[in-house]
Amino acid sequence: MPNSNAKSHRSLRGGQEAGRRELISRSLQSAQHCLEDHDFGTAYAHYLLVLNLAPELKPTVKETFQFTLFKWAEELDSLARIQDLFNCYEQALELYPNDEVICNSMGEHLFRMGFRDEAAGYFHKAVKLNPDFADAKENFYRVANWLVERWHFIMLNDTKRNLTYLKAIENVIRSGCKSVLDIGTGTGILSMFAKKAGASYVYACELSKTMYELACDVVAANNMGSEIKILHLKSLDIEIPKHIPERVSLVVTETVDAGLFGEGIVESLIHAWEHLLLQPKPKNQDIHTKEYGQVIPASATIFGMAVECKEIRRHHRVGTQEIAGVRLANSVQFFSPTYASVSSEETVEPYTTEKLSRVPGGYVPLTEPFQVMTVDFNNLQLKSLAGRKPWKLSLPVTQGGILDAIVVWFVLQLDDEHALSTSPSEESCWEQAVYPVQDLPDYSVKPGDTVTMEVCCQDCYLKIQKISFWTSECGMDFSYREDALSLGNEAELCNALASLQTTSKQDGKGRVCVLESTEITLLNNVPYHECFKAAIVKVLSSLNAGKDLQTMDVDGHGSGLNLQESQNRSALDAAPDPLYVLDVSEGFSILPIIAGKLGPVKAYSSVEKEQHQTALNIISEANHFPKETLEFWLSHLEDENVVLQRPKSDKLWSIIILDVIETSGLIQQEVMEKAAISRCLLHSGGKIFPQYVLMYGMLVESQSLLLESAVQGTEPTLGFNIAPFINQFKVPVRVYLDLSTLPCLPLSKPAELLRLDLMNPLLNSSSREVKVQICKSGQVTAIPFWYHIHLDEDHSLNTSDEFSHWKQAAVVLDKPIQVQLGDELVLDVQHHKSNISITVRQ
Numbered sequence: 105m106p107n108s109n110a111k112s113h114r115s116l117r118g119g120q121e122a123g124r125r126e127l128i129s130r131s132l133q134s135a136q137h138c139l140e141d142h143d144f145g146t147a148y149a150h151y152l153l154v155l156n157l158a159p160e161l162k163p164t165v166k167e168t169f170q171f172t173l174f175k176w177a178e179e180l181d182s183l184a185r186i187q188d189l190f191n192c193y194e195q196a197l198e199l200y201p202n203d204e205v206i207c208n209s210m211g212e213h214l215f216r217m218g219f220r221d222e223a224a225g226y227f228h229k230a231v232k233l234n235p236d237f238a239d240a241k242e243n244f245y246r247v248a249n250w251l252v253e254r255w256h257f258i259m260l261n262d263t264k265r266n267l268t269y270l271k272a273i274e275n276v277i278r279s280g281c282k283s284v285l286d287i288g289t290g291t292g293i294l295s296m297f298a299k300k301a302g303a304s305y306v307y308a309c310e311l312s313k314t315m316y317e318l319a320c321d322v323v324a325a326n327n328m329g330s331e332i333k334i335l336h337l338k339s340l341d342i343e344i345p346k347h348i349p350e351r352v353s354l355v356v357t358e359t360v361d362a363g364l365f366g367e368g369i370v371e372s373l374i375h376a377w378e379h380l381l382l383q384p385k386p387k388n389q390d391i392h393t394k395e396y397g398q399v400i401p402a403s404a405t406i407f408g409m410a411v412e413c414k415e416i417r418r419h420h421r422v423g424t425q426e427i428a429g430v431r432l433a434n435s436v437q438f439f440s441p442t443y444a445s446v447s448s449e450e451t452v453e454p455y456t457t458e459k460l461s462r463v464p465g466g467y468v469p470l471t472e473p474f475q476v477m478t479v480d481f482n483n484l485q486l487k488s489l490a491g492r493k494p495w496k497l498s499l500p501v502t503q504g505g506i507l508d509a510i511v512v513w514f515v516l517q518l519d520d521e522h523a524l525s526t527s528p529s530e531e532s533c534w535e536q537a538v539y540p541v542q543d544l545p546d547y548s549v550k551p552g553d554t555v556t557m558e559v560c561c562q563d564c565y566l567k568i569q570k571i572s573f574w575t576s577e578c579g580m581d582f583s584y585r586e587d588a589l590s591l592g593n594e595a596e597l598c599n600a601l602a603s604l605q606t607t608s609k610q611d612g613k614g615r616v617c618v619l620e621s622t623e624i625t626l627l628n629n630v631p632y633h634e635c636f637k638a639a640i641v642k643v644l645s646s647l648n649a650g651k652d653l654q655t656m657d658v659d660g661h662g663s664g665l666n667l668q669e670s671q672n673r674s675a676l677d678a679a680p681d682p683l684y685v686l687d688v689s690e691g692f693s694i695l696p697i698i699a700g701k702l703g704p705v706k707a708y709s710s711v712e713k714e715q716h717q718t719a720l721n722i723i724s725e726a727n728h729f730p731k732e733t734l735e736f737w738l739s740h741l742e743d744e745n746v747v748l749q750r751p752k753s754d755k756l757w758s759i760i761i762l763d764v765i766e767t768s769g770l771i772q773q774e775v776m777e778k779a780a781i782s783r784c785l786l787h788s789g790g791k792i793f794p795q796y797v798l799m800y801g802m803l804v805e806s807q808s809l810l811l812e813s814a815v816q817g818t819e820p821t822l823g824f825n826i827a828p829f830i831n832q833f834k835v836p837v838r839v840y841l842d843l844s845t846l847p848c849l850p851l852s853k854p855a856e857l858l859r860l861d862l863m864n865p866l867l868n869s870s871s872r873e874v875k876v877q878i879c880k881s882g883q884v885t886a887i888p889f890w891y892h893i894h895l896d897e898d899h900s901l902n903t904s905d906e907f908s909h910w911k912q913a914a915v916v917l918d919k920p921i922q923v924q925l926g927d928e929l930v931l932d933v934q935h936h937k938s939n940i941s942i943t944v945r946q
Contacts, residue, residue: 128158132165135172144176148192155199162199169196170205177213189213204233208240215247221313224251228832242939245835251314252833254812255533256290260830261811261820262533265524269358270297270822272400272518276354277301281398285309285348285380287339287357287372291826292319294356295332307348309335314833322829339372342380351382356400362457362526363537363566364404364479364514371564373399374487384482399481403517406476406566407527410555412505413467416458418628419621420509420540428633428698433726436719440621443542454567456621457535460511460528462845464906470507470549471499476559476566494560501573504550510557510568512537539568552576617719622767623692625909632901632909633698636761636793639895640685640699643759643791647683648703682706683758684751686737688778690763692716697724699759700733708737710747748781756787762862764797765891765903768839769913771860773938779862792862794893794901799858801889801942803929805882805920806848813838813916836918836941840911843888843904851884851923852876857933857942871934878927887931887942888914915942 131150138147151169155162173196180189193210200206211226224247230240259265277284277298282305284298289308299306310316316336323332335347344350355376359367377384381397417423420440425432442454460467474497479489513526513536526534541547549555558570619627626632685699688710696707697720711717717736724734741747751757760782764775782792810816814834815827855876861867890904890912903910921944923929930945 124157128154128161131157135168139168139172142175144172144179147172148176152195152199159199166200166203169199170203173206174209177209181213186217202233204230204237204240207233208237208243211240211243211247215243220247220250223247224314238936238939242937245837245939248833248835249839251312252318252830254838256830257815257834258533258812260291260293260815260826263820263822265533266293266820266822268518268522268524269294269356269400270301272522273297273356274301275519275521276398276400277303281354283307283350283352284354284356285339285342285352285376287355287376288359288367289319289334290315290358291830292323292332292334293821293824293826294358295319295334296323296326296328296824297822298354298356299328299331303354305352306332307335307352308332309337309339309342311336311338318829318833322824322826325825325829339380340375344380348380351380351397353382353395353397354400355381355397358401360404360514360516361537362535363453363455363512364406365561365564365566366453368564369481370479370486370489370561373481377484377486384484401516401518402482402520403478403480404514405478405517406512406514407473408476408510408512408568409473410470410499410501410507410549411460411467411509411511412470413460413463413508414465415463416467416538416540417506417508419456419625420542422624422627424628424630427627427630427694428637429701430633430694430697430723431726433722435726436615436617436722437543438617438619438624438627438719439542440540440624441618442540443618454565454569455512455537455539458511458538459535461531462842462847464842464844467511468503468505470501470503470505471555472502474499476512476568489561490564492561494558497557497559499555501549501551501553501555505548507541507544507547507549507555507571507573509541510539510555510571512539512566512568537566539571541571544572549573550576615715615718615722617692617715619692619716622909626691627694629907629909631905631907633694635895635899635901636695637698637702639793639899640759641702642896642898643789644683644699644703644705647758647789684708684755685759685761686710686751686757687761688737688747688763689761692719693761694720694723695761696720696734697727697729700724700729701727705733705758706751707734708740708751709734710737712738748778748785750785756790757782757785758787758790759793760785760790761793764794764860764862764893765910767910769841769890769903769911770837770839771935771938771940775938776860776862776865776868780865783863791896793895795863795896796859796861796867796894798856798892798894799860799889799940800854800892801857801887801915801931802850802854803852803876803878803884803923804846804848804850804886804888804914805884806846806886806914808847809838809886809914809916810920837913837915838886839913841888841914843890843912844906846888846914848886848888849880849882851878851880851882852929853879855931857889857931858935858940860935870936871932874931874933876929876931878923878925878929881924883920883922884917884929884944885920886914886916887944888912889940915940917944921946 131154135147135150138150151165151172154165173192177189177192180192193206196206207226207230211223211230214226215223224244227240227244227247230237231244273294282303284303284306286295286298286308289295289310292308295306295308308319310319313336316334319334323329323334335342337347342348357369357372359369359372361367382395383397385396385398420442422432422438441452442456511528513528516524518524526532526536528536553576554574556572556574557568560567682704685696685705685707687693687695687708689695692711693709696709699705700707709720711720720734741749762775762778762782763772766772779792814831815821817827818825855874857874858872859867893901893903902908904912932943932945934941
C-alpha cells in the first residue's frame with residue numbers, strides 16, 4: 105500500500121510538472137506572437153507568468169523581457185497610465201532586482217515626470233551595479249546637478265566661512281543655549297558644530313530627500329547619529345511636541361541666497377519665533393541667555409552699487425536694431441525674465457547672479473556702495489518686513505558710463521563678533537545678486553546725475569525695481585517707462601519725447617517679448633548670424649545654380665550684398681517652387697527670417713511660445729515678408745515628439761538647422777540620432793547646419809575647479825568627515841564656465857579632441873587617443889573644452905570667443921597629475937550620446 109501511494113504521488117507530481125512545462129511553452133509562444141503583432145501589454149503579461157513559473161529562465165529571456173517592458177512602458181506613458189507604468193517596473197525589479205538597465209529606465213521615466221530625488225536613486229543604483237554603464241552614468245551626472253547644488257561643494261571648501269560659523273555657534277552655546285534647531289541642514293555641518301560646542305539637544309530639518317539622507321549618513325559617520333535628530337521636513341511643518349519636545353533656545357541657519365531672502369529665511373524665522381523658539385531676550389537686560397531664544401545669523405545688512413558691465417548688458421538688453429540684414433521691429437521690445445518679475449503675478453526671481461570678480465570684461469562702479477537695508481533676525485517685528493511699503497533710494501553718480509545693473513551683496517552678522525561678507529571685493533564662495541536695468545530711453549550717465557530706484561520685500565524676495573536716473577544738466581528723468589515723464593515744462597517734454605528711441609509698450613503698438621538671458625545673448629551675437637547667413641547663401645546658390653540668389657532684400661534696403669529689389673522679385677516669381685529651410689534649434693531664433701530674405705525660400709521655425717511666434721511675425725512684417733514665407737513648424741505636426749519630418753509628402757528639405765551644443769558647454773542629447781534622421785530628409789545638395797563640429801581642449805592647473813567640483817578632504821570641514829558622502833554626487837564635468845576669466849594655468853596648447861560629423865557619419869569615432877605635449881610644468885587638474893562649429897568648410901563659429909552665447913565646460917580629474925615641461929600625456933576621449941569622458945595616461 106505505501107508503495108502504491110508513493111507511485112501515485114510521483115505520478116501526480118509528474119503530471120503537474122508536465123502541465124507546468126506545457127503552460128510555460130505555450131506562454132512563451134504566445135508572448136512571441138504578441139511581440140510580432142506589437143501587442144506589448146499582453147506579451148508582458150505572458151513573460152511575467154513565465155518568469156514566476158520558471159525563475160530558472162530569467163537569464164534566457166532577460167533581453168526579450170527588457171525589450172517588452174520598455175515598449176509597454178512607452179505605450180502606458182503615451183496613454184498617461186502612470187500608475188500602471190510604475191507597477192510594471194516594480195514587478196520587473198522584483199524579478200531582476202540587480203538589473204542596471206531596468207533601474208536606469210525606471211529612473212528616466214521618474215525624471216521626465218519631475219520626480220528627481222527618486223530618479224537619482226535609480227540612476228545611482230544602476231551606476232553602482234555597473235560602473236561602466238554609460239547611459240546610467242550620463243543620467244546620474246545630469247540629475248546630480250539638480251539634487252546637490254554645486255554651491256554645496258564650494259561652501260564646504262570655504263574654510264573661513266565654516267570656521268566663522270563654528271566660532272559664533274561656540275560663543276552662543278557657551279553662554280547658555282543648550283537646545284538647537286538647524287533649519288535647512290544640508291550636509292548637517294552646522295548641527296555637528298552645535299553638538300561639538302556642547303549643545304545638549306540638537307535637531308535639524310531638511311526638505312530635500314537626497315540631502316536628508318546624505319545628512320543622516322554624515323552625522324552617523326561622525327558618531328553623532330544618536331545625538332542629532334534629523335527631520336525630513338520643511339521647518340514650517342515642524343510641530344511641538346510631535347517632532348521636537350519643546351521650544352529651542354537657538355536656531356542656526358544659512359538658508360540665504362545671493363539676494364539674502366530668496367531661500368525663505370524670513371518666512372522660516374517668522375514661523376520659528378512664533379512656534380519653535382523661546383522668546384527673545386529683552387533689550388538692555390542682562391539676564392542669563394538660556395531662558396531666551398536667539399538666531400544665528402543675528403542680523404544682515406544689504407549693500408548695493410550701480411555698475412557698468414558689458415557682459416550683464418549683452419545678457420539682458422538687445423543692443424542692435426539690425427541683425428544680418430534683418431531689421432528688428434521697433435514695436436517689439438525684448439526683455440529678460442528679471443524684467444517680467446516686476447509686473448508678473450507669478451513669483452519670479454527678480455535678479456540673476458554673477459561672481460563679479462570673474463565676470464568677463466570686468467565691471468565699472470558708477471556709484472559708491474550704498475546701504476539698502478538692515479534686517480534684525482532676533483526681532484519679533486520681522487513679520488512687518490513683507491508688509492512694508494516700497495521705499496525710494498537716490499544715489500549720486502560718481503563715474504560716467506553705461507548704467508547696466510544694480511548689484512547687491514550683504515554682510516551676515518552671525519553674532520556681535522563674527523560676520524561674513526558676500527561683497528565682490530571679498531574672496532568667498534558667494535556670488536552677488538544682479539538687477540539688470542531695462543526699458544530706459546537712454547542708459548548713459550555722468551558724474552552729477554542721480555540714479556533712483558524703488559525697493560521692497562515681496563514674495564520672499566528683495567526687489568529693486570523702477571531703476572532710472574536724473575540728468576544733472578536739465579533735470580530730465582530717464583525713467584522706467586511705466587511711470588509718466590516728470591519734466592519741468594512743455595519744451596522739456598517735447599525734447600524728451602523726441603529723444604525716445606523705442607516705442608513704449610503703453611502706446612498700443614509695442615509688444616513685450618520675454619526671452620531667456622541666453623536667447624538675448626544669442627540675438628546680440630552678430631558674428632553668429634552673419635556666419636549662418638553666408639553659409640545659407642552658399643547652399644541656396646548651389647541649389648539654384650542658374651540664379652543669382654544673394655539676397656531677396658524685399659524692402660529695398662541693402663544688407664551688404666546689394667541686389668536690386670526688382671531683380672530679386674523677378675527671381676522669386678521665376679522660381680516654380682521654393683526651397684525649404686527648417687530651423688529646429690532650441691529657443692528664440694531669427695535664422696528662418698534671415699533665410700527667408702535670401703530668395704525663393706519657405707522657412708519654418710520651431711519656436712513654441714506664442715509670444716515668440718508673435719514677435720517673429722511682427723519682425724517678418726517689418727521686413728515686408730510675404731505671409732507665406734515664414735511658418736511655424738509645430739503647428740503642422742500631428743505628433744510634436746516627431747519634429748523631423750518631410751515638409752510635404754512630396755518634398756524634402758534644403759537646409760535643416762540643428763542645435764548641437766548646449767549653452768552649458770555640453771553636446772546636445774541625441775544630436776547624432778537627429779542628424780541621422782535629418783540626412784534622410786534632405787534632397788540632393790541639401791545640408792545640415794552645422795555639417796561638423798570639432799572639439800578642442802587643453803590641460804590646465806586650476807585650484808578653483810577642484811574646489812567647485814568636490815570637497816577636498818576633512819581640512820576645510822574642520823575635521824568632520826563629509827567629503828566621501830557628498831562627493832558621491834560630484835560630476836566629472838563642470839559646466840557654464842567662462843574660460844576667459846577662469847583662474848587657471850595652461851599647461852599645454854589647445855588640441856583637437858573629437859570630431860562629430862553630422863553629414864558624414866563614417867568619419868565619426870566613439871573613442872580616440874590624443875597625444876598632448878606639456879609646455880609648462882605643474883599639476884594637471886582639469887581639461888577645459890570648447891568647440892569649433894563648422895557650418896561648412898568656409899564658415900565656422902568658435903564657442904569660446906567673446907561674442908559667444910555659449911559657455912565652456914571642463915573635465916575635472918579625480919587626482920591631479922604632476923607634469924614637467926616636455927612630458928607627453930595620452931588622452932583617451934570617449935563620446936557616448938551627449939556624454940564626453942576623458943581619461944589621462946602618462
